[in-house]
Amino acid sequence: MNLVFGALIFWVSAWILNAKLADSALADTRAIKLLVPVIFGFTIIGVWELLVRGLSVPLVILPPPSLVIETASQNLEILWKDLVQTFIKGAFRGYVLGCLSAIFVGILLERFEFLRLGLMPVASFMAALPIVGTAPILVMWFGFGWQSKAAVVVVMVFFPMLINTVAGLRESSQIQNDLMRTYAANNWQAFLKLRLPAAMPFIFNGLKISTTLALIGAIVAEFFGSPTVGMGFRISTSVGRLALDMVWAEIVVAAVAGSLFYGIIVIIEKGITFWHPSQRG
Amino acid sequence: MRSVVSICVVVGALIFVWYLAAVSLNSTWALDKAKRAGLELGTKELILDTWSQEKPKLPAPHQVASELWKTTVEKKITSKRSLIFHSWITLSSTLVGFLIGTSLGILLAIGIVHNNAMNMSVMPWAIASQTIPILAIAPMIIVVLNSIGVQGLLPKAIISSYLCFFPVVVGMVKGLRSPDKIDTDLLHTYNATNAQKFWKLRLPTSMPFLFASLKVGISASLVGAIVGELPTGAVRGLGARLLAGSYYGQTIQIWSALIMAAMVAAALVGILALLQKVMLKRMGMT
Amino acid sequence: MSPKISAKSVDLTFSTNDGPVDALKDVNLDINEGDFVSFIGPSGCGKTTFLRVLADLERPTGGTVEINGVSPKIARESRAYGYVFQAPGLYPWRSIGKNIKLPLEIIGLSKHEQSERVKRVLKLVDLQDFENKFPWQLSGGMQQRASIARALAFDADILLMDEPFGALDEIVRDHLNEQLLDLWKTTSKxxxxxTHSIPEAVYLSTKIVVMSPRPGRIIDFIESTLPNERPLDIRDSSEFISISQRVREGLRSGHSYE
Incomplete structure (x- = not known):
């Protein structure tokens, strides 16, 4: 019971600290902006730990964070293999293939007005659908290996990416287009020097959305069949054995991998679209 | 008008490609079968065979269509083989989850825009949550709730709700912060209270953002409900149909469940889009 | 001497949802080499449309236009003119220097030649120190000067300018008008x-074309009697005021205020 009480005190004092920090004169500094959410994160973990121990929550419902960390450190090799199988082989390859082909098709659609008019409504319709549902079909077609996971990822990222690319390529303003015309620029020059750079903020928006979709697609596809390795496989079998500490360990790995992937795209985006109002800061 | 024509052409072309793909994917099986029976297949027989197999690699459109017709119109909706029955199972948890998720999301967004500490503590995490595959927690929620005796609609609804929760929070915070400085300054000169600012300015200006995130949220909810049916080997719902179909190689069943899920999703997003149009028009925002 | 630019009974009709609109009706005009011609009139009078016809950004539905004795299309393809738009239209992902290089890259000049010219035109518009800055780091007036530099970079002897200073405040505008006159005298383009500013038109031009809407047409053609040397305070002289009055009367007669 003491631990529960401790959790309460911990929560309240951390919150008061955060409230003070948020209203302090330094609230706009970078350090405080980083510190406040970090304190909040640690508070959640701490309260979780204290409550699980204090209320003796059974392991099969919620393991304490300390146990998750312990399990993770004992199974680093398994976690790494799962990460390679699901993230590098499945999600990343599918991501690259799906995004590249969507950008390519987007460029093609931009050249052919009739195709664009017909295909774009279909594409926006597809983008709203539960595409993970194609996983059982693609697993059947491409087998249990990483290829089927990559295929699911390709289908999942394709439509959001296509919509963003096409929207981006139409983003250049009337004056910018007229300018190209007064220079008697050919289509290729106008594309390379105007439409493609103008489309970059949109393309990166698509690339960012797609990072999350890729990881989700690769993990969920493994629920429909996989070799005996992979994050989705490990999650579903560990859930079956009620080894929730392992499930949480995989989830932590997935979260870290997902944010790192997203973060890398954001860094590249900052380098390329530094000129866009949203990036100037 | 021209776009209607091009949509028809494109959809027609897609169906044509689908039929062609069915021929090329299913012909191996058709040829094997004929070989074992000691038969020679002509081109026409081969093509017809690839379009009428029982467990084809890729069912032809008309096979899926007739399966859909059989399992929706010709079956009683209480029957376990009715796709409408299964859709309702999935739809009901989607809707319950969507309702819980969006209400909590809007409440949190209101808290975030009015409380600085909440904003600085929670907002970075809400944004970060969009970069991680939170769908991966779904199987665990189902099993954990199952082990303490909660089954059926609620566990799936919980997954749906947390999947739509974060997009709604992020979108709604953006929306509630979208009034121009000039508009907030105006209310400031009237010495309006926070509540007045909220009802007369922040909430109305947030509507376009709200609807945009609702549309994202409802799709996410549906995905959550479908994925939530996978881990326990549920026997009811669209996700269960997908899983059962993939166990037994019933490709036609998978495809019809998939098309059904697509129609449900399209209907849900369509209803929200219509609501958005009517609402924003009445508010003079279109 | 044959005129630099010549328009003979030019018509341009746009078809809109409310039926056809006569943007230009029977426009006849000759412009000689070295002229500074202003087009002035209320919105909808076709002054911008006429400029766009010269630039081959619109096609007239009747009449003929010749630039250097050839059609606007051929003139555009041989890069006979530089065009300055209402907004700077600089590409935000390119530095000022790279923006000015844009037309030079398209024409295909050597890298060395490109940087030479960038240096030269930046000096003309007094922006030497800003070659590596990005457009959004500059004020509106500086951005518009950069866009003029861009139009000067490929040495066309015709400059088409569509309300280039319309969005700027009066002080900046005065300054740029002075600079533009200097530029015109040194380059003899x-x-x-x-424009829709009467003082601007009178101050800058050797010839003023007054236009009127519905249908877009020329209602007065004024040859300026002001000397080529024009300090800013020439705008207080009686000559300046009388030309301004003539322009204003022209505008008033063509405008029905319905």
């Missing part, structure tokens, strides 16, 4: 300049 032929300039067509669209």
């Amino acid at each position: 032929t300039i067509c300049f669209v």
